[in-house]
Structure formats: C-alpha cells, structure tokens
Amino acid sequence: MSSRLEAEQLYKVFGRRPGEAVERLRRGADREDLRADGTTAAVIDASFTVEPGRIFVVMGLSGSGKSTLLRMLNGLLEPTAGHVRFDGQDLTALSDRELREVRSRKISMVFQHFALFPHRSVLENAAYGLEVQGVPRREREQRATEALELAGLAGWEKSWPDELSGGMQQRVGLARALATDADLLLMDESFSALDPLIRRDMQDQLIELQKKLRKTIVFITHDLNEAMRLGDSIAVMRDGRIVQIGTAEDILVRPANDYVASFTQDVDRSRVLTAAAVMDARTRGDEAECGCETASPGTAFGELCAISARVEHPVAVVDADGGLVGVVPRQRLVGFLGDEQGEPGPCDTPRGKTVGAVKAGA
Numbered sequence: 543m544s545s546r547l548e549a550e551q552l553y554k555v556f557g558r559r560p561g562e563a564v565e566r567l568r569r570g571a572d573r574e575d576l577r578a579d580g581t582t583a584a585v586i587d588a589s590f591t592v593e594p595g596r597i598f599v600v601m602g603l604s605g606s607g608k609s610t611l612l613r614m615l616n617g618l619l620e621p622t623a624g625h626v627r628f629d630g631q632d633l634t635a636l637s638d639r640e641l642r643e644v645r646s647r648k649i650s651m652v653f654q655h656f657a658l659f660p661h662r663s664v665l666e667n668a669a670y671g672l673e674v675q676g677v678p679r680r681e682r683e684q685r686a687t688e689a690l691e692l693a694g695l696a697g698w699e700k701s702w703p704d705e706l707s708g709g710m711q712q713r714v715g716l717a718r719a720l721a722t723d724a725d726l727l728l729m730d731e732s733f734s735a736l737d738p739l740i741r742r743d744m745q746d747q748l749i750e751l752q753k754k755l756r757k758t759i760v761f762i763t764h765d766l767n768e769a770m771r772l773g774d775s776i777a778v779m780r781d782g783r784i785v786q787i788g789t790a791e792d793i794l795v796r797p798a799n800d801y802v803a804s805f806t807q808d809v810d811r812s813r814v815l816t817a818a819a820v821m822d823a824r825t826r827g828d829e830a831e832c833g834c835e836t837a838s839p840g841t842a843f844g845e846l847c848a849i850s851a852r853v854e855h856p857v858a859v860v861d862a863d864g865g866l867v868g869v870v871p872r873q874r875l876v877g878f879l880g881d882e883q884g885e886p887g888p889c890d891t892p893r894g895k896t897v898g899a900v901k902a903g904a
C-alpha cells in the first residue's frame with residue numbers, strides 16, 4: 543500500500559532574507575537575478591503530484607536543485623515557502639519530533655554513495671533502519687533477510703561489506719530501504735556511481751521490484767536515458783525551476799522548450815517511443831493507403847522500424863479489435879531518430895547511427 547505525495551509551490555532559498563527573495567521570484571525574478579545579493583534560489587516554485595505506486599523522476603544537470611528538492615520532501619530541509627503533503631499529512635506543519643517519526647517509518651532514502659558499516663554483516667546493515675525504529679532483533683533479521691532477497695542478495699547475509707562489489711553494496715542500501723516497509727522511497731542519484739552494465743542491472747531490478755512492491759518513488763538522476771527507463775513521469779529541472787513534467791514520450795515528442803529538446807538529442811528513441819507516439823492518427827475507413835503489415839499502438843519504435851523496412855507502404859497501426867487507429871509512413875520514422883534527418887530509407891540506411899539505434903531497440 544502506498545500513498546500520494548504532493549509538492550505545492552515549494553521554494554528553497556539559501557542566504558539572507560529568504561522571504562524577500564521568494565517574493566521577487568514570485569514576481570518573475572530568476573536565480574541569476576538573486577545571485578548578485580549572494581542569495582541562492584535552489585528550488586523555485588516546484589509543484590507536482592506523485593500518485594501512489596508510481597516512479598517520479600527528477601532530472602537535471604548538477605546544481606539544478608534536485609537534491610534540495612528531495613530533502614524538502616522528507617523534511618530534512620524546511621521549505622522557505624510551500625507545502626509537502628504525504629499520506630494526507632502536511633509535513634511542513636509537523637513538529638520536529640513528529641517529523642522524525644514520519645521519516646523513520648514512512649520514508650526511506652537511498653543515496654549515491656551508500657555508507658555501509660564495515661564491522662557489521664550484510665544482514666545487520668540491511669536491518670539498520672529497523673534497529674533505529676526499535677524493532678526486536680528476531681523480527682528485524684527476518685524482515686532484512688526478505689529485503690535482501692528482494693534486492694537479489696539472498697545467500698550474502700553473513701558476508702562483510704568489503705566482500706561485496708560496488709553494485710552489491712548499493713543493493714544492500716536498497717535492501718535497507720525496503721526492509722523498513724516505508725511507503726515512500728527517495729533515491730538521490732542512487733545508481734550514478736555504478737559502472738554502466740551494473741547500473742542497467744540495478745535499473746532492471748528496480749523495475750522488477752516495483753511491479754511487486756508498488757512503492758511511491760522519487761528518483762533523482764542527471765541521466766535522461768535512466769530517467770526515461772524508470773520514470774512513469776519525469777520532471778526536468780533547470781536553474782531551480784521545473785521546466786517540464788511529462789512522460790518519457792511527452793518529453794521526447796513534445797519538449798516544452800529548446801532546452802528540453804537539446805537534452806533529448808542523445809536519447810535512444812527506439813527504446814522509448816511506441817507506435818502510438820509516432821503515428822499519424824486515422825479514423826476507420828482509411829485502410830486503403832496502408833500495406834498489409836500492421837503494428838499495435840504499443841509496438842516499440844525499434845520493432846516498428848523493422849516492420850517498416852520490409853514494406854514500401856506505410857505501416858498500419860491497429861487496435862485490439864483490428865480497427866485502424868493510425869498509419870506510420872517510413873519518412874515519419876526518420877525525424878524521430880534525432881540527428882539523421884533527411885536520409886531516405888530510415889530503417890535500412892547503411893549509415894551507422896540509425897541502424898544501431900534500431901538494432902538496440904529491436
């Protein structure tokens with residue numbers, strides 16, 4: 543069971559006269575305007591809702607305000623203005639004691655550099671959050687054992703941290719967060735220090751876990767590919783402000799501005815896009831213009847390219863009843879592959895990038 547998380551017009555200003563700074567920001571000032579006074583507007587007017595059981599990714603360059611935002615969500619930082627609501631409770635209105643209670647029972651954090659206690663076993667490390675909560679030894683060892691199993695570390699309970707690889711240590715961090723049964727998982731660049739292959743592994747593991755556990759997750763990253771793999775929805779931050787919130791498809795296909803668009807240039811579109819996102823929508827009765835090759839609205843872009851490569855005609859996109867809902871002409875696919883525009887034969891061109899991207903997604 544998870545709960546809804548809401549951020550309402552959150553501001554965090556570091557420096558002198560923060561209240562005054564918020565007023566200026568509300569009137570349209572930006573970070574640069576305030577910097578002259580030695581004031582940092584770390585987070586400016588952030589509002590969003592994370593539905594129960596969803597992964598909300600906050601993506602942005604270093605310094606854009608991601609960690610500050612996250613620390614307001616669990617009450618480690620008090621907002622200069624605005625509210626955080628979780629599970630129906632306004633965290634910003636709680637006393638320090640109430641807040642600590644909420645933080646230890648309902649919220650777990652996983653950091654980038656996960657500090658394990660070197661003289662405690664893997665099991666004891668995973669059970670640490672429960673120990674802080676005062677859960678009796680037996681119960682916490684049982685729950686930590688289950689959490690380690692979920693994190694893919696069954697059999698390692700008695701090992702010492704220095705016997706584990708970096709990826710495995712990060713899994714212990716994940717297990718510690720899972721063991722407490724917290725509804726809300728806050729993950730700050732949790733996978734960013736890992737090698738690419740291990741990192742992908744951890745992303746897959748998180749996606750698998752989430753199918754079972756349905757936590758409410760806020761995941762921070764500066765990597766757009768990671769954001770797109772994990773996020774049910776994604777907030778893009780720039781200079782303290784959220785400049786767009788949307789699905790991976792929204793951000794790729796309908797970027798809010800040039801900044802977001804420039805960010806998406808290196809994304810492997812073939813992994814993210816589906817036929818529904820790239821097709822020209824049609825109403826029933828237009829079947830004549832299509833060949834006999836069909837795809838469904840959920841067909842992945844890479845597969846769509848493979849289908850398109852086999853036929854001259856546009857590919858027909860049909861719904862579950864076989865009714866036509868859209869068509870995808872070959873030329874359509876080119877534009878979505880990024881920087882290869884204008885090349886004929888998008889899916890069978892011998893030029894490296896397009897073919898590579900299609901293969902990667904197929």
Ligand SMILES: Nc1ncnc2c1ncn2[C@@H]1O[C@H](COP(=O)(O)OP(=O)(O)O)[C@@H](O)[C@H]1O
Nearest residue numbers: 556582584602603604605606607608609610611
């Ligand atoms: N405690 C602090 N005091 C003053 N400035 C801070 C503090 N924490 C963060 N900042 C500033 O706020 C901005 C956002 O930082 P941060 O939230 O850490 O960004 P990110 O996590 O996206 O890299 C940066 O300019 C940073 O220097």
Ligand SMILES: [Mg+2]
Nearest residue numbers: 608609610730
């Ligand atoms: Mg950070």
